[in-house]
Amino acid sequence: GENVEQHPSTLSVQEGDSAVIKCTYSDSASNYFPWYKQELGKRPQLIIDIRSNVGEKKDQRIAVTLNKTAKHFSLHITETQPEDSAVYFCAASKPGGYNKLIFGAGTRLAVHP
Amino acid sequence: DAMVIQNPRYQVTQFGKPVTLSCSQTLNHNVMYWYQQKSSQAPKLLFHYYDKDFNNEADTPDNFQSRRPNTSFCFLDIRSPGLGDAAMYLCATSRESTGVETQYFGPGTRLLVL
Numbered sequence: 001g002e003n004v005e006q007h008p009s010t011l012s013v014q015e016g017d018s019a020v021i022k023c024t025y026s027d028s029a030s031n032y033f034p035w036y037k038q039e040l041g042k043r044p045q046l047i048i049d050i051r052s053n054v055g056e057k058k059d060q061r062i063a064v065t066l067n068k069t070a071k072h073f074s075l076h077i078t079e080t081q082p083e084d085s086a087v088y089f090c091a092a093s094k095p096g097g098y099n100k101l102i103f104g105a106g107t108r109l110a111v112h113p
Numbered sequence: 114d115a116m117v118i119q120n121p122r123y124q125v126t127q128f129g130k131p132v133t134l135s136c137s138q139t140l141n142h143n144v145m146y147w148y149q150q151k152s153s154q155a156p157k158l159l160f161h162y163y164d165k166d167f168n169n170e171a172d173t174p175d176n177f178q179s180r181r182p183n184t185s186f187c188f189l190d191i192r193s194p195g196l197g198d199a200a201m202y203l204c205a206t207s208r209e210s211t212g213v214e215t216q217y218f219g220p221g222t223r224l225l226v227l
Contacts, residue, residue, distance in 0.1 A: 031213065044156065089155055100161070
């Protein structure tokens with residue numbers, strides 16, 4: 001079945017540094033790739049998403065890149081702040097599946113002051 | 114504010130005692146989902162409704178059932194909770210589309226089984 005692999009599982013950076021999280025998907029029909037941020041005990045919140053008709057999308061300090069040929073996409077956070085500390089999940093979805101999301105295993109990001 | 118609401122936020126039940134979790138939404142979305150999330154894991158889809166059409170994931174235990182009496186409400190029933198069912202239960206919604214649409218999550222209900 002469809003699978004999404006996410007790396008690394010944990011990431012520790014100093015405040016102000018950049019953080020990069022990478023995901024690889026298996027189903028070439030996937031065309032929607034959201035990223036969710038989940039703080040401890042809270043709901044997953046959509047922080048950015050990208051569709052397969054674009055290669056990059058940016059929203060302030062957050063950017064996502066997509067390489068359809070290689071079937072991987074990445075989250076880039078620049079100028080990290082302690083409040084960026086959370087678990088980040090990537091996901092993939094394809095048409096015709098009731099928007100079913102296939103999640104990666106998550107990356108625990110710690111930003112140290 | 115349009116949103117996804119879950120009640121209760123915390124639920125304690127006894128081993129084998131049926132429990133019902135509720136979800137409501139003001140987004141008027143056609144699709145509603147129930148996820149189970151255990152500590153340090155990704156959310157796991159249990160089932161979803163497309164309007165009143167119920168769709169069960171193949172590996173969802175029979176112990177889990179769901180009801181959707183109308184567009185706004187959806188319930189998760191756990192008939193005989195076991196210790197392994199202790200988890201965060203997340204409800205999500207998305208709009209009907211021929212493509213793919215964003216899912217919006219509720220705050221979750223944390224279930225503790227004693």
